[in-house]
Each structure stands twice: as C-alpha cells, then as structure tokens.
Amino acid sequence: MVYGGDYNPDQWLDRPDILKEDDRLMKLASINSVTLNVFAWKALEPEEGVYDFGWLDETMDRMAEQGIKVILATPSGARPAWMDKNHPEVLRMSADRVRNLHGERHNHCYTSPYYRRKVREMDQILARRYKDHPALGLWHISNEYGGECHCPLCQEAFRDWLREKYHNDINELNHEWWTGFWSKRFSRFDEIESPAPQGEHAIHGLYLDWMRFVTHQTKDFMNQEIQAVKEITPDISVTTNYMSGFDGLNYWELSEKLDVISWDSYPAWHHSRISDVEMGARVGFYHDMFRSMKQKPFLLMESTPSLVNWQPSNKVKRPGMNILSSVQAVAHGSDSVQYFQWRKGRGAAEKFHGAVLDHEGSEHTRVFKECAELGKILKSCKEIQGTMVHAEAAVLYDYENRWAIQNLNGLSSDRREYERTCMEWYEALWRHSIAADVIDMTQPLDKYRLVAAPMLYMLRADIAGRIKAFVENGGTLVTGYVTGYVNENDLCFLGGFPGDGLKDVVGVWEEEIDSLYEDERNSITWLDGSLSKPSYPVKDYCAVVHALENTAVLADYDHDFYQGMPAVTKHPYGKGQVYYIAARTETDFLTEFFGRIAEEISLETNAGLVKELPEGIHIAKREGDGETYYFFLNFASEEKKIVFYEPQQFTDLIDGELFCKTELSLKPFGVKILKK
C-alpha cells in the first residue's frame, strides 16, 4: 500500500535540520512514498534556460536511501513569473476576454505553442535525468487540470474543432444548434466565438461544444505531456490527479492515455447539515466512479489528515475519522493513501491546510499520532493491493449530461441537482452495502444486472439503443423524471418523452413536468402497502406521466391536479424490466425502493452475512487471487454492533489475530478489515 504525500523540500533548503527531521519522522509514520516537484518549475529553472537540479537530485537520492518511492510531478501546474513576463501568450484569457496577469497557478492557455513546447522540454529533461533513478515510481502529470482560455489562439482552435465535428458544413452546425431561433444562423465558422457574458450565452449547442472542446484541448495538452515522458520512460506509469465535484472536464474522455486514475478527496466531514453517514456515501460514489473509469484499482492522491483551509468553516477531523476515511478509500479500490501535504509550509495560501507535520514540528501532535497508526494499518494490508471490487449494479452519472442539465433553460434554476440526485440513488444502494460501479453513457451496460440512471436528460450517442438491449436481455433499469428529452446536441426529441425509442422501453409518456417551489411538497402513495410508510414526500419536480399498456403503477400522486396519476411504475420489457420514478423523492424512499428491487432480483449485497445492518455501517469487499477482504466501516459517531448469521472464520488483518465470533463491535468511526 502506497502511503505518503506531497513533499516540498525546496521550501526548506536553508534548514537542513528540518530536512533531517523529515527523514526521521517519515520513518516513524511508516511513510513509503512522496510526491515531489508539483510546483517546482521556478526552483528548477530560475531563469529562462538556466537550470538547477541540485536540490531535486539530492532529494531523490535521500528518498532512495530511505526506501521511499517518488511520485514525480511534471511542474506544469504553475509557471514562473519570468515566463509570463517574457511570453504573455501563456496567460489565460477569461470568458469576458480579459487577459490574466501573472498570479495564482493553473491559469495557462493550453493552446499556446510556446507553453506546449516549453512544457515538453521540461518534462523530457526530468525524464532523462531520473529515468534510471531507483526512487522514481510514477509520473504525476501536472496538477489538477482545469479551467478554460478564451484567447484568440483558443478561438481559432475551437473553430477548427467545430469544423471537424460538423464536416466543415456550417448548415449542419446550424441545424444541431437550432440557430434558426433568434436569427442566429451562422454563415461561416469564423463568425463563431466561445460563450461570453457580453456575447453569446443562450445557444445550448454552442455551450456544450465549447465544454467538449475544453476537454479536448486539455486532453491534447496532457497527452503531449504523457508522450514526452513515455518516449523516455515507457515503463513508468502515468497518472494525473482528478477532483471530485469538478465539472469543467469530462474525466472519462480525458482518461484514455492514463495508466492509473488518481484523485484528491476533500470531503467536509462533520458538516452541520450533511451527516457523516451521508457524506460517507458521497465519498464512496467518487471512489467507485474513479475505480470504474479503468475498472482497476486507483490511487488516493491527496487528502488531509486533519482539516482544509478553504471551506467556509474548516473543521478538524474527529479522532478516528482520518483512519476511517483512508480505509474507506482502500475498501473501494484504492491502492494508496496520500496526503497534501507532509509538512505545513510557513507562509502563503495553504499554510493552515492540515498536514502530517504541524508548524509545531514534533511527533507529539494528535494528528501525527493518528497518521502513524494508520501507517501501521496500511502495512498490514499490503496483500490487498491489486485486488478488485466486483459490482452487479451501476449508477449512470454522465459529465456531458451534467453540463446539459446545468445549462438548460427550464426546471428550477437553483435546484437542478443532477450530481446530487445520482449520489442519492447511489446512497440507496450503499446503505444496503450493495457494491456499485459509477459509469458514464459510453460504458458497457451488459455486465450489470441493475442500472440506476436518474435524470437521463440527454441521450448521447447510442445509449438509448444499448439501454433497450440491456433490458431486453434481462437487465433491470431504474430511471425517472427528466429522461430522454434531448439528443447529444440538446435538440429535443419529437413524439413524446422519453424519446429516441425509450418511451416503449420505459413504458410511460411524460407529458408535462411541474417544478415546485423550494418550500413546496407533494407526496406519493405506495399502492400495495408493501413499504414501511403509506406515503412519501416528493419535492422539486413532479412529472405528469401516463402509464402505457402493460405498465404497472406502483405509486401515485396524493395531491394537485395530477392526484391519482402514476408516480412510480414498473414495465416488463423483454427479459428485463424498467422502473420509473416520476418525482424527486427523499433518500429514505429510495433506500426502501432499491432494497425492494434488490431483493426481487436477488442482487448481491456485502451485508449478506449479517442479520441486520445498523444505520451508519457500510460493508465493502475486495477480491483477488482467491482471497476476499471484508471492510466494516462505521460512519456513525456512536458504537455499533454487527451480528452475523453464524460464527464467521476470519483473519483480522490489522492485528493479525483470528476472528471467530458472531458479533462485531465498531467504535465511533471505527474500522475492521477481515480476510475470509
């Protein structure tokens, strides 16, 4: 198990005593990996063409001596001031067409020929210098790619991208963007500009294509970095660190050339409005998505051992939470736990961001002690590395669909909540300890038995056809309101929603959709009385739908003019079936509802061994080489007891002892890793 974090010795070169302490304390914490060089360009090239690798050579050697592997970053995440001064074209231009001044980080033009050339040069110097260094373990390409540039170079590149997409036919573009509306037909590609607050921002097709172009251009930039190092070190894997929640890039599209997915996880644990249990599910969602991207173990590249410094309120992780959240990552398929950062810097923007080592500097802080404890746990889990999570269920969450929903004109502008809704549907499975993948529309469906696809507003490419085949062949689809409205360029389907042939698969026609005010509620009644409550509140959106022939109505509306009309339906189709939820429900309903479906289709759950799953406990499983590892995670701040159906024969991986009981107690935020 990789255990470590970002390490910035270049900030401490005048303090050899501190560097020496680093060696001593890393050992104490069982650190076996550091990420170097993330923002070191200026340290490596203090003036244009003048290089200084001394400090990095020494650090690499020192790490090698300590038996620590280096995740070596290409330093393209921040540029030195001299570069911006000498080559202003590298500075990003914002949507309002104002060129940035030098400052911050991550504000490069990804199109700039100079920057592309210069980054390739720097990456290859690094690759050549350290290709045979024993410490070199992995390439960390740049840092948290993101953002967009509207400079003239990017405008031209965007137009070229459009020319290619639309076969150099402006009328094809005009049709797909529906520019007849508001007299917006273009005569020539060079009339087109990227979206701007003082320019065009009402053509959804333009917006979507711009977002796609931004992903394309970022990917192109990243791929040339990957190529630069791969030419020299073909056997060293490459990753880049992704961010949860970030919607500026389609990570699925970006990932093609990466060997490993890694991400930075900074959830706001102990939130005043989101329980730790709910937060546990949300973080699980991201872990599962990043694992699903390559269908193999991923890396947790950054996390904080205590707090961050950029939340509205920055709470310290309560005792136990750092271990719980780190083991959760492993439980979902991570082969690492990494922190940002090893040691707090003395100054600048992130000096109060949690780190293993405080400004205080010793091993006697609460945070260091918990990190050291986790170090020992991870050592004992070494054999888990490389094993996988297997899921019979998948939640369909799609970045392009998110862009489309976010930008659409309609519904409630402040409560689109596509990502959150996907998370809530995921949470319903997670609360039953049902393993799930999180996939986008380009991924195969046929390996799953259940696919949950909320708010499938945009039907990209051939997804409608693949859904049809999936259900025909026996799959169970759960979908609902706002499904099948538009094609991939945001053109509405004609003939009734869900469109593109899905109406007959889903078995309903969604005639209208009513948006509720934030304080409004309707409710739905579950007709056969088989759920725990007679009626469940719904909010935000109520679709007014008609059940087609053969569609069973499972619940109907309690109020308003659509009282008595279908609210939840079930439609047998081929060997499979489709469930449809017409309105936005709370997660308690979803949990019961998905539990019922899981039972009906005998979906595998990791809670199969236990009599009852207490609120707040999630059981995860990794498998490989004939071994099975169970993770028992307690997200509740109270002690919880799990009762097995019968005495189980496990090895407790953390203490190495045999575990052979019918009961398992977990302390608040406690964890247990048991090997079958």
Add this chain to the structure above:
Amino acid sequence: MVYGGDYNPDQWLDRPDILKEDDRLMKLASINSVTLNVFAWKALEPEEGVYDFGWLDETMDRMAEQGIKVILATPSGARPAWMDKNHPEVLRMSADRVRNLHGERHNHCYTSPYYRRKVREMDQILARRYKDHPALGLWHISNEYGGECHCPLCQEAFRDWLREKYHNDINELNHEWWTGFWSKRFSRFDEIESPAPQGEHAIHGLYLDWMRFVTHQTKDFMNQEIQAVKEITPDISVTTNYMSGFDGLNYWELSEKLDVISWDSYPAWHHSRISDVEMGARVGFYHDMFRSMKQKPFLLMESTPSLVNWQPSNKVKRPGMNILSSVQAVAHGSDSVQYFQWRKGRGAAEKFHGAVLDHEGSEHTRVFKECAELGKILKSCKEIQGTMVHAEAAVLYDYENRWAIQNLNGLSSDRREYERTCMEWYEALWRHSIAADVIDMTQPLDKYRLVAAPMLYMLRADIAGRIKAFVENGGTLVTGYVTGYVNENDLCFLGGFPGDGLKDVVGVWEEEIDSLYEDERNSITWLDGSLSKPSYPVKDYCAVVHALENTAVLADYDHDFYQGMPAVTKHPYGKGQVYYIAARTETDFLTEFFGRIAEEISLETNAGLVKELPEGIHIAKREGDGETYYFFLNFASEEKKIVFYEPQQFTDLIDGELFCKTELSLKPFGVKILKK
C-alpha cells in the same frame, strides 16, 4: 377576437409534414392569427444584400388560405451575425464601456446610423412586398424594445439631448443637477458622460436625464421604423409589444405614434408566496395600465398556455388557469389572446417554454385541449371586440417617479417598492370589483372621481396644480407618505413636504420619515372604531406628520416617539377631499379603507348586483354599442358561489343560453361571461 401566437415556420422548412400539421391543428384550436417574422432577419437576408423571401411568401399565402391574419413583425429585434462582423458599431456598449460581442438578441445601438438605415431598408422591403397581401393584419414593430447603449455615438447623442433640454446653458444644468455638491459643476456639455460604475453614479439629475434620453432615443428609433412602414402601408395599424414590470423605458412617452398598445403577460401563477388572487390583481393592474395608455382596447400579444422556462421555478398552469387568465385579459379590455408560441422549437434557449403544440406534436395533450376550448370561448365573444371599460377611479403610477424613487439615496435601500405599493392600492379597489384606470402624471385627472396616488415622490410638470384643481372641483385624492419631495429633476422642494403647494391641499406637513427594519412593525389605531379591527400593523416607512388646520385625524400611531401622532388624515379642500396615509400598511387595511371611501362617495362597483363578493372573485365589465358584458372570474382554487340581489336576466355568452338565476357557481379558476 384575435386568437393565435408567434409562429416560426422558418425553423421547420425541412419538415413540410410538420407545416401541414400546423395547418390542421391551428384549425382544430380555432386559431385566427399568427405573429410572423419576429426574429427572421437572418432567414430573410442570409448575407449582406442577399435576400430570400420565398419561405415568407409561402407562409403568408398559406395563412391567407387558412383564413388566418398575420401580425407581421419587423425583424429588428435580432441581428444576423454577418452584420455584427461587418459593422461592429451596431453592437451595444454596456455601462462599464465594454462593447458587446455578437450574441443574444436585443443588443443594438439605437443611435448607430448604419443600423437605422439598414432597418429602414428592411422594413420598407417588407412593407412593399406585402402591402397588398390579404393576410397582412397588423405591423408588430420590432420586439420588446429595451436596454441602453453607452457607446461614443450614444454619448454624443445624449449630450445633444441635454443641450436641447437645458437651452445650451450649462449653468441651468448645473442648477438642476445641484452639481455644486461634491465639486461637480460642469464647464461644458462635453465633459458629461452617461452614468457608469467606474464613473459618475451619484448625480440623480444625471441618472434621470439619462433614463429619459434612453426612452427618447428608443422612441426615435421606433418611430423611424413606424414611419418606414407607414409611408407604404398607411392604413395598417402598428403596435409593439410591451413588458410588465420593465422599468427601462417610459412606455407612456414611447406610445405616441403607436396605433394599438400590446403587451406580453407572464405572471407566475400558483406562486408559493403570492396567492393567485393577489396575482390576479397584479395582472389586472397591467391590463388596466395598458388599456389606459390609449384609452381603448389593447392586445395581449404574448402569454404562455402552460409554463415559462425562465422563472426560478417553472410551474405549469393548473387546469382552468389558461382560460381564466386569458378571459381576464379580455375582461380588462383586450381584443386578443396570443401565445408565445404556437409550436415548441427543438433547440436553443426557449425550447422548454410552453407552447400550444408540444414536442410530442399531437392534439392530445392537456395544454392543446385547453387551448382549443379557449378558442371556442373566444369565438363566442366576438361581439365584445371594440367595447370598452369605463372607470371612475384611477391609480396614479408613473415611470419617471419610479426611476426617481428607485435611485434616491435614502429610505430603505431594499424596500422602496413603489410599483408594488401602487399595485397594492390598486388591489384594494380590485377586491371591490371597482373598475380603475392606471395612469401616469401626464394624464388628465378630471374624468375621475377618485385618484389614488401613493408615494408621489416626484411632482413632474404641472401635476401639483392639476391635483389641486381636481380636488377643488370635487375629486377625492388618496395619497400618503413620501409625497411631494422633489421636482422633475430631483431637487427638493423648500418650505415643507408635500411641496409645490400641495401641503395645503393635502392638509399635512410631513416633518420626518422613519425607516423600519425589515422585521420591525408599528401599528395604527382607527379612531372612530368603524373598521373591522381596532389596530392595523404598519411597516417599512412611518412618516411623522402634523395635521394642519381643518384636517381630521382618522387614525394615529400606537408606538414609538410618534405614538399618538396622525397616521391617517382627511382634509376637505374645495368641493373635494384628500385622504393621507402616513405609513405603509398591509393590503387588508387598504381594502377596508378604500371600501369605506368608495361607499362614502358612492363610487360605482361591478359588484353592485351581488349580495356579497366572495374572496377571490373579481367582476369586470365591458360596455359598448348599448351592450354590457359582465365577466365573473374566480381566482380561488375552490368553488365559489355568487348570490345576486335579485334574479338577473343575462345571456351566457359561452354557451349561448339564457341565464336567469339568483345564484352563480364558479369552479376553481372558473369564468362566466354574461351579457345584459
């Protein structure tokens, strides 16, 4: 009765099947009118100087064949991309002096010589081409004029406008703008710039004159469009579509050359904080204002048959509401019901805006069926066309006063609420089914018996004198706090408010005004016990006033240092009287108060026939050619019963039957049109 909506066949030219369906379905819905060409410039002139009228010719012919009249728009509401590329001067410059990029619509410089010339050219081409076409019914000049441009051409035009207003005398301007304050006296007109966030924005006189100039320049632009078509089609009437709530233009000033007023009505029915009854009053306010502008029937140019797509929450109109709100328009003097739009487009910004025809495309939707039902109702109301509403009361609501109040430094910056206050005073009359005009300060008062003039902060032109004459001659004026503070250039009157001679007419001196915090309340006691409650809460503003000689105090304050001081007064003046309300009250007080006055002066009410007017029912009346048409409108979501004093002899216009009962039941959102 004109019945129809915006029709954009140019978006469907590749789908003749759909155009054919349009014909079939318009007939089914009793549509007799369409608005064409609103955003068709690019379709008509695909390249500069290259024209294509084929599709429009065909559509005009097709409409003529179907017996449908065309409201033909001049297409100046949106420009083709080639124009912005070739002639950037047409692009508006915002207040921060940034020139727009091509995009959106409605963003032209109204001063641009090129745009003026080009629009005139296009308008005349259209007029010449269709002047004798049997389908041509009305000119729809441009679309929803609005906005302002701060480009150098507009700056120069603004200075010329100032030179003319101030007789080329910079010192006259300096006096009226009170530029002695903060060392702001100008030496020359060319030192003046329009208000800017990074420049001048504290001279109220400058702001007011800028707003007046914007209206002037827009009017000048519109009038040259009117002239362009009138030169060729002198007998075809012209209108432009106004917007409710919009405060960027003084519509009274703009209307001079229009033959008919029309407006676009998009209220948020079924709002979570505004009851449908209250909303009914607000919409009535606008209908009555737009009718009052020309003192003749107006047109409802746009509305939605179901929902809009740009509210924070977009609710569908409940069953019945489309018919109710459409008939309400007719009841207040509209000779049309028109929708935006006939058929939902497949893409772009308004694809989810309600339309008669859904993407689904058939006549089997709830919305289509209600539209068809309304079509039949309107057919049966044909004879009402041209009849008028007669009002003995008027609410004075003035756009320039609104600008002045909105921009003043003082009171509570977040609760000026001038428009809303006017609506609440109007609502008090509306709840008694008292017909009212809504007029601005330039309109004659002598035709009314009651004028309600809240927050008459700015006394434009000769309004003070005309008010005095109105009261002297027997009129009843109701006014209140924040009245008579400034002249038309925002200079305070000296000698005590209300100024300009009104103090003696109103009979009070307003010494101070106290602003309350949002959660603060005071209350007032009605002294003679004749209202239903002993005391009524007041909020926002409490004027501290002194009753002059002969002024009767009807209510006084309950709390604070002005406890016991006058809160409502009555002052006999000449043959008339003035009521004054010192503090902002709730509508329940206003309703009782205006009811009491109406009784006292025997003001006519349409509720005269009925024993009691249930909450939520409004009765309106149109008269003409010796006929009287009563409209009974139920804005409540429950059934309501109206009891007449004695059996009435009516013809029910909708079913053509004789109505001869003492009771009338109205379903939720139900309507009844009875002819006497």
Add this chain to the structure above:
Amino acid sequence: MVYGGDYNPDQWLDRPDILKEDDRLMKLASINSVTLNVFAWKALEPEEGVYDFGWLDETMDRMAEQGIKVILATPSGARPAWMDKNHPEVLRMSADRVRNLHGERHNHCYTSPYYRRKVREMDQILARRYKDHPALGLWHISNEYGGECHCPLCQEAFRDWLREKYHNDINELNHEWWTGFWSKRFSRFDEIESPAPQGEHAIHGLYLDWMRFVTHQTKDFMNQEIQAVKEITPDISVTTNYMSGFDGLNYWELSEKLDVISWDSYPAWHHSRISDVEMGARVGFYHDMFRSMKQKPFLLMESTPSLVNWQPSNKVKRPGMNILSSVQAVAHGSDSVQYFQWRKGRGAAEKFHGAVLDHEGSEHTRVFKECAELGKILKSCKEIQGTMVHAEAAVLYDYENRWAIQNLNGLSSDRREYERTCMEWYEALWRHSIAADVIDMTQPLDKYRLVAAPMLYMLRADIAGRIKAFVENGGTLVTGYVTGYVNENDLCFLGGFPGDGLKDVVGVWEEEIDSLYEDERNSITWLDGSLSKPSYPVKDYCAVVHALENTAVLADYDHDFYQGMPAVTKHPYGKGQVYYIAARTETDFLTEFFGRIAEEISLETNAGLVKELPEGIHIAKREGDGETYYFFLNFASEEKKIVFYEPQQFTDLIDGELFCKTELSLKPFGVKILKK
C-alpha cells in the same frame, strides 16, 4: 466646546435670503464653528488656472462677524471635471486595471505628479489668502482619505517601496512572502504587480505589503498637503477626518504629522439587531481609540443630528439620542460636536442626509430644537475642554493584524470578526464603566495595569517581547484563541503557538483550532462555580489547547472530542499573570470574566461611587486642572435610577445647580454632567 458643522454656502449663492437665515439660525442654535470648503475646488477654480475666491472671502468675513470660527478644508477630496479631462493620470485605476472615468469623489491617484503639484498649489493659495483671517481656526486636510490606485505610476512606486523594505534583495522578499510555494519566487522586483482579481491574490505577504504601501502613499500625499499649509501658517493646527470601521488605512501610521485627531461618527442607533447599549459600547470603542492615538482630546468632526441616507434602513435618532451621543463623545475626550451638515442641499447624493436645518427651513423642527438644546449644554461645558480621560486598562486592536486576519486562508471565511471581537472585549470593560484606551501594537504597554488582546494572530515587530516585559513587571494580560500564529509578514512561527516566545508567557500550547458552523455551539464550564452560571456557550472557534506547567485551568469544554480540555486558563508569570480564553464566547461571559479580573487586581472603575450600575448606564470621567467631571449616560430606552453609596457633592454643569443627593434618575437616553 466647538459646536457646528459642514457649511456649503457656495450651493446657495443665488439665495442671499437663505444665507441671511443661516446667520440668524446659527446664533439660535449656539453654533460657534463651521467647516468650509470641503468640496469647493470647482467653485474656487472654475477653469484650469482661473480662480474665484469672492464667495469664500465673503463667507469667511461673515463668519468672523458672527464670531464663528472656520475649520478650513483643503479641497483635494474632489476634483473638478476639467482636471480629469485635461489630466487623466489623476484618475484612479482599480484593482482590475480599469481606469476610472470622471465621477464621484475621492478617486484620485495619490502618486500622480500633476495632482500632487496642483494640490500643493491650491493649498498654498488658500493658506496665503487666509493666513491672517480672524475666522481661520483649524486646517481640515482633504476629506476622508481612502482607497487605492493600481495605475502604472503606483505600480512603480510600490516596487520602489518594496525595494527599500527588502534592502533591494529579491531573495529576502521571496523568503518573507514564502514564494517557494506554488512556484512563485520572483527574480526581479519589476516582476511584481499589486494584487489583482485577474492576477496575484494568494500571497499574503504581497497583500500585507500592498496595504502598507497604500497607507504609506496616502500618508506621503497627506503630509505634503500638511507641509504646504504649515509653511505658511505654522501655528494653525491640522487635522483630517477619520472614519470608524474603515480598514483601508492604518490610521496609527497615518497620524504622525497631524496635530489633532478627528473623526466622523455615524452609528446605526436603534438598530433592529444591535441594542443601543451595545452600540454605545461600540461607539465608545472608537472614541477611545481616536483619543488614544495622540493621548489627547480629539474632535468629533462629523455626525448627524437625525439620520443618514446610506444605511440599508435609515432611522431617525429618537428624542434625546442626539444629545446623548454628542455628550458621549465629550465624555470620552472630544472637544467638539460637529455635524454633517448645517443645511440640507436641494439635490444630489446626500440631500436626504440629516442636517440641522431641514429643507423646510425653519427653527420649528424637532431636530433643530434638539440641536439648539445641545448648543446650550455645550456652552455650559466649556471648562471641560482640554481635560483628559485616564485609563488603567487598554484593549489592543491593530489595523495590520486586522488585515492579516481578514485575508488569511483558514478559520471560517465569513466569521473572522476581529474588530467585533475587540469591541466585545472592550464592551465587557465598558459595562463596568472601566475607562480604557484602545491601542495598536506599536504603543507602549507599561502605563497600563490590564491589557486585553484578543486574536493577536500576527505579532508585529517587538510586541512579543514587550508583552513579556509587561507581564513580568506585574501587568495582567488577557488573550485567547488565534494568538501568536505569524510574524509581521505572515510567516508562521515554528515550535508551537503562541509563537515568538509567548507560549511560555501565556502558559498554553494551542495545538489545533476547530471552526464551528454558524449554527453550531459548544459550551464551557467554569470550574470553581464562582460565576453566575454553571456553563457558557461558545461559538465560531474552539482552540484545542494544553495547559503548561503552573497554568491553572479555570474552565473546560463540555462537548466534542476536546471535552474536559482547558477552555480558560490563568498563568502566573513574573509579577503578573496571563488569562487565556480558548474559544469565542458571548459578551455576557466576557462581562463577568473581566469584572472578576478587575476586582482581583483592583482596577479603577468610574462606577466606584455607586451601589449598583443599572444595565445601560455608562459612567465616564474627564480630569484636568484639578477638576473631575463625571458623565452619566443612559443608553437604555427606559428611565434608570443610580444610587450612590453616600450623598455626593457635585455641581450639575448643565443647569449650574448644586447636586447633593443619593439618587440620580436618568430619563431614556438622558445625560447628566456632574463636576466634583
């Protein structure tokens, strides 16, 4: 006692009748001082190089005749339009690098050579013209200095300032700004730009130095104005008017060359969420700070006799409040009461700002009558002029520390509340009528017995050493959470907080700090039961601290993982002691806590004469020439009774009578001034 206000006769030159009324009414109100010329540049120099001093000559003469002293302003607070037109360099450039247009006031570039030369010229013309005029009493240098300019001239001046501070050594700057982080090391000073939204805004050292430069440049500008007049009128004192709450300038630094401190006080009395008692404490805080700046009487330069016009809600001062708040100023050391302004102007931005004379124009308004009453009171207080307030306690409130806390990344971004916390600690003393100075970190501590220093995040210069000496020598320090984190350039101290040697003085190690959500609370238990309640709520911040050897724990936490850990401690050090409060408490706790300390160390309180101090009463004292003046101020809106321990022998300064009772009643907002 100076009594008067801003007077703008140049706005009324066409109304000699009004100027004559001014003379009559000033006498009636006992006015003895006016401030002239504040925004008169355009009136004095209507065109570049063309002067008109006639009106000012006449006004000066008229004032002299009336026996009224003139506070003569240099008119640099607003520029004439011709100057901006002819010399655009004088216009400020905002942080986003947009040059202002002409408009508003106070928007000059303080670096501009033209503006500096021109202002000096104008100031000297004025000084020469009026140096021997009998009316000239005081120079009022410019008006409410503030704001910053980012133009190229200022950028260059900023770089020069940095070169000087960092000894022309870019590496010293790099170290202090910790630019190693995010690859931000600079190679040359000319790579540096001021903070910008589209540029650098994450280097705290840059931000702090920019703020210091802004103060430096403003001071340099002000000092050249002072020098301009001092060269000609060396014996006339100079002041400039400061603003409460304003954080753009470090007033302590700015004050060096001023003879007298003056300030503009505009509190929001009668606020819906802040009681008048609390507001009284807040205003007292500012009075005491401005008095402490020169350790001598100050001037209240501006205030309103009724309301302002720029609050969200503008409430009129209740009867009595103008007298109370004016006498409060005197009680805290002011030798004046001045208003903005004498007479309301007819137009522009501040026409609804309260003034002695209303637009109504007579002496019969409530406001005028109260001003006249106050005039008489101030006349009777003449002998108090020049006497001082003596304080044994000080609250340490530092502008640079405020900048640092406001800009730090961490804690809760919306609840830093440094200034408010200082005010709340001050309020705890004020509620016991304990006189306090309010000082910054540069001021000597040794004259005090108690120093209250909340949130001493940044330890500037030698403050840590001076605190140590202060405590060693017997002083009592009260401090708390977020103390001793960084040095003056925002570099964190290593070795544990509070740093720079303070840990051993304070007796605690602050290991972590937890931020609470806005709706979260913890509480602390006072361990020895000596306070009135068993437990007190805490909010916002809870530091997790360890008591060092010899540190007594007075209170501990009730909840969360730090339950039972120290919340309040006391550490004896040398001859003194340090109290430390680990979490943010409410003021009721602070009041009890500081009361207990005051008792313990026998701190002097002005409430020593009275048996019990009723809620809302503050007793202040001025002393000099062997006389003692007691001010009894009632901030409550109810009548309050004060009972003396024994009959006191006083002279009532207002009515001149002997006061010899054991009881004193104060009306709502009542005042009493008694001389011992």
